[in-house]
Amino acid sequence: ILCWKWSKTPDSWRLAQVVPIYKKGDANDPANYRPISLLSVLRKILEICLQDELHSASPDIDISQGGFRTQRSALDQALCLHELCLRHRLDHNNNSPTLAALDIRSALFDNVSIQVLLSGTTSRSFWPATGVLQGSILSPHLYSIYINSLPQFLRSPSSSSILSNLSDSDSDFQDTPILSSRQRPHRLVCGKWINALLYADDVVLIGNRSNIQQLLNRAEEHSYQLGYRWNPSKCIVLQQPTSQSTNPLPPLYLYNQPLPTASTFVYLGIPFNASGMINNQQLLQRNIASALTGMRTLRTIGCQDQCLRYIFGGHAKSSTIVFRHMANLSTMDERVHTLGAKNLSRAFYLPEDALLTELRPILRDNRHRWKQLQKYNEIWKLLPLPPEDASPRDLKSTIRTYRTTNLHKLQQGPNAGVLIKACRSKLGVDPIFFLPMTSRERSRLLRWRMGWLPGKPIQCTNCNSHRTSRHHLIECLDIAYQLDLPPDILPNPIDHLLNKLPRKPPSNPQTILFWQQTWPKLMVALEQLDKICHPNPNDDIPADPELGQQFVDWLTPPPPFLPSHDPSLDYILHL
Incomplete structure (x- = not known):
C-alpha cells in the first residue's frame, strides 16, 4: 500500500541479479551471452497490480x-x-x-542496480543509464x-x-509508384x-x-x-x-x-x-535436425524416435496402432490437419487491430498459400459453413468427428487387424491404464490388447492337441461360460467386457453388482491364459491374492460420513 501511495519502492526491489546464459559464438565474448535477470518476487506482485492501469492509460500501439x-x-x-x-x-x-x-x-x-551472478559469485553493483x-x-x-x-x-x-x-x-x-492508379x-x-x-x-x-x-x-x-x-x-x-x-x-x-x-x-x-x-525446406531440415538431436538426448534416459515401442516394450517392427488408440494419440496426419485447422481458425479470432486481421482479406486470394491450406485441410472442409464463423467449440467437435471417422475406417477397413477391430470404437484413453488393479493384472490386460497374450503359439497344455491362439484359448478354456456370456458374443468375451469398462464408479446398483461378480472371473480367466502361454517350470511366482479386489473395492461407494456425537456440544448448546 505504501509503495502504491508514495510511488516509491525499496532499494532491494530495484536490484537485478543477472545470470549470463551462453548463446553461440566465441565463449570469451560477453556479447554472445544472453542475460537473464532475477528480480524480487514482491516487485513482480506490485507490477501485476499496476499492469491493468498501465495498459488502460497507454497510447495505442502501432x-x-x-x-x-x-x-x-x-x-x-x-x-x-x-x-x-x-x-x-x-x-x-x-x-x-x-x-x-x-x-x-x-x-x-x-x-536500478545490477549484479552479475556467475558460478555462485556475485559481482559489485553497478547502475545502467x-x-x-x-x-x-x-x-x-x-x-x-x-x-x-x-x-x-x-x-x-x-x-x-x-x-x-x-x-x-x-x-x-x-x-515506388504502384502498378496502376486504379x-x-x-x-x-x-x-x-x-x-x-x-x-x-x-x-x-x-x-x-x-x-x-x-x-x-x-x-x-x-x-x-x-x-x-x-x-x-x-x-x-x-x-x-x-x-x-x-x-x-x-x-x-x-x-x-x-x-x-x-x-x-x-x-x-x-x-x-x-x-x-x-x-x-530449410525449416523442415532444421526441425528434423533439432528433433533428432533432442531424441538422441532423450535416448540416454530411455526414449528415442521409437519411444512408443520402448514404452510398451515392443520389438523394432511391432505395430503401434493398438497402443496409440488405447492412449488416444493422434496419428501424424491427424496432427498436421489439426494444427493447420487450429491455425486457420485462430486467424479469425484475433483482435481487430492485429496486422494479420487486416491482411486476412488479401490472404483469401488464390495466389496465397492461405487458400491452399484451407483447400487441402480435411478438418477445415468439415466445419459448418462458412468455416470462418465456426466457434472454438465447433472446431473442437469437428476435430473429434474427424478422428472418430478415421478410427471407424481403420477398424472397418478390408485390411483392419484383429486387434484393432476388438478395441473400443470411441476415442479416449482406455480405462485399463488408470483403473485400480495390481501391476500383474494390468500387464495381462495390456498384453491381451496388444496380442502378446497368448503371443507366439505354443502347445496348449490344457488340451495338448492344439497350439495356442486367441480363438483356441477362448474355446478351450470356455471363457464365455466362465464369464456368464453368450459364446458368440462379439468381438470375443474378453474384449467385449474390456470395451464396456466404466471410466468412473457407476451409480446403478445393477451395474455395480455385475462388475463385482464378473471382474474377478475375468482376472481368473486371464491368469489361466497367462499360465498356459507362459509356463513357469519352477512355479516360484506367488499367486495373486484376491484377484480383482482393488477394482471391486473401487466400485463400492464409501459409506456416508456421520460425525461422531460429542456430549460437550450439548452442554455448550444448553448454555
Whole structure:
C-alpha cells in the first residue's frame, strides 16, 4: 500500500541479479551471452497490480508491433512478413523486396542496480543509464511504448522530429509508384504503408534497392532522438537473389558502418529465403535436425524416435496402432490437419487491430498459400459453413468427428487387424491404464490388447492337441461360460467386457453388482491364459491374492460420513 501511495519502492526491489546464459559464438565474448535477470518476487506482485492501469492509460500501439500483445504470436508476425513480401512483389513487377533485420543494443532502466551472478559469485553493483529492466512484467509493454514512434517515423516523408505529434494522415512513405492508379497498393494496410515489422526489439525493414538505405538512415535518426543505439555488427541485409552475382547490392551503412549481407536469415525462429519467403525446406531440415538431436538426448534416459515401442516394450517392427488408440494419440496426419485447422481458425479470432486481421482479406486470394491450406485441410472442409464463423467449440467437435471417422475406417477397413477391430470404437484413453488393479493384472490386460497374450503359439497344455491362439484359448478354456456370456458374443468375451469398462464408479446398483461378480472371473480367466502361454517350470511366482479386489473395492461407494456425537456440544448448546 505504501509503495502504491508514495510511488516509491525499496532499494532491494530495484536490484537485478543477472545470470549470463551462453548463446553461440566465441565463449570469451560477453556479447554472445544472453542475460537473464532475477528480480524480487514482491516487485513482480506490485507490477501485476499496476499492469491493468498501465495498459488502460497507454497510447495505442502501432499495428506493425506484434510483440507481447494479446492474442498475437511470433508465428503470426512471421506469416505477416511472408505475406508483405509477397505483396511487395505484386506491387513491383515480381521483384523481391530488400529486407534489413536490425538488432538493438539492450540496457536497463535508470535507478536500478545490477549484479552479475556467475558460478555462485556475485559481482559489485553497478547502475545502467537507460533502457528497460529485463525480467520485469511491465518492461515489454513499456518498451513497446518507447519504440512505438519508429514505424510512423519510417513512414513519414520528412525527417521531422519524432517527438512532435505524428498524425496518421501524414503521407505514407511509398517507395515506388504502384502498378496502376486504379489499383489499391498491396502493402497499404489501414491507410498505412507497412515498411517495417516489429516484434518487441526485433525490427525488419521492408524496402527495395532504391530506398532501403533511406530507411536505415531514418532508423539511425530515430535512435539519436530517443537515445538508444542499433548494433550494426548484428544487423543483416537480405541480398536479393537476382542481384547476388550479376548486379550485387551496394554496401548499406548504419552509423557509417557497412552491414553484413546474407542470402537467408531467421526471423522469430522461422527461416526466410532471399526472396523474403518462408524457406520451407530449410525449416523442415532444421526441425528434423533439432528433433533428432533432442531424441538422441532423450535416448540416454530411455526414449528415442521409437519411444512408443520402448514404452510398451515392443520389438523394432511391432505395430503401434493398438497402443496409440488405447492412449488416444493422434496419428501424424491427424496432427498436421489439426494444427493447420487450429491455425486457420485462430486467424479469425484475433483482435481487430492485429496486422494479420487486416491482411486476412488479401490472404483469401488464390495466389496465397492461405487458400491452399484451407483447400487441402480435411478438418477445415468439415466445419459448418462458412468455416470462418465456426466457434472454438465447433472446431473442437469437428476435430473429434474427424478422428472418430478415421478410427471407424481403420477398424472397418478390408485390411483392419484383429486387434484393432476388438478395441473400443470411441476415442479416449482406455480405462485399463488408470483403473485400480495390481501391476500383474494390468500387464495381462495390456498384453491381451496388444496380442502378446497368448503371443507366439505354443502347445496348449490344457488340451495338448492344439497350439495356442486367441480363438483356441477362448474355446478351450470356455471363457464365455466362465464369464456368464453368450459364446458368440462379439468381438470375443474378453474384449467385449474390456470395451464396456466404466471410466468412473457407476451409480446403478445393477451395474455395480455385475462388475463385482464378473471382474474377478475375468482376472481368473486371464491368469489361466497367462499360465498356459507362459509356463513357469519352477512355479516360484506367488499367486495373486484376491484377484480383482482393488477394482471391486473401487466400485463400492464409501459409506456416508456421520460425525461422531460429542456430549460437550450439548452442554455448550444448553448454555
